[in-house]
């Protein structure tokens with residue numbers, strides 16, 4: 001029941017096993033995540049590269065064992081995400097500061113940097129036997145209100161971290177189906193160009 005479904009990426013070229021193994025489950029086992037593991041995930045996010053080392057991200061964390069806080073964060077998610085994210089061990093709301101602290105000018109790449117931090121967190125989680133499912137489906141107004149996020153900052157995404165369960169444990173057959181689907185990606189030729197727009201790179 002709590003055995004996770006393996007969905008290794010069928011890669012065209014060799015990649016690090018953590019990258020091949022990572023995927024975003026809908027079936028989470030309703031288990032708490034050990035504090036030491038959560039801290040390692042956050043530490044991995046901390047060491048992400050960022051433009052001017054601005055580290056424009058802020059994470060609001062809610063752990064399953066603190067049910068009041070967990071429910072508050074869950075309430076910031078769109079209903080479709082609440083359905084499965086309620087079983088995760090940790091929920092995180094991500095926030096960025098869209099201006100540089102050094103000069104107040106717009107930081108065009110703040111979301112890019114947040115993505116790097118989330119990527120680090122995902123791979124660290126994978127290395128610890130945890131799974132991550134990120135979410136754009138956040139009610140941003142509710143999130144801003146719930147946590148009194150100032151106008152200087154913007155909520156962006158949510159992140160569920162937890163132990164994956166086998167797909168039969170997904171909250172609905174539709175979500176179980178999604179967990180069963182093989183992972184797919186566009187081939188490199190569709191998005192790696194060389195010499196001009198739409199000119200597929202010849203890297204042979």
Ligand SMILES: Cc1cc2nc3c(=O)[nH]c(=O)nc-3n(C[C@H](O)[C@H](O)[C@H](O)COP(=O)(O)O)c2cc1C
Pocket residue numbers: 022023024025081133134135136137138157183
């Ligand atoms: C920024 C971001 C937002 C996402 N938002 C949602 C979401 O709101 N709901 C959801 O079910 N999945 C969401 N996902 C998960 C993606 O659908 C998933 O990563 C994608 O289908 C690739 O699958 P994989 O992560 O298993 O390789 C999101 C992923 C990212 C990175």
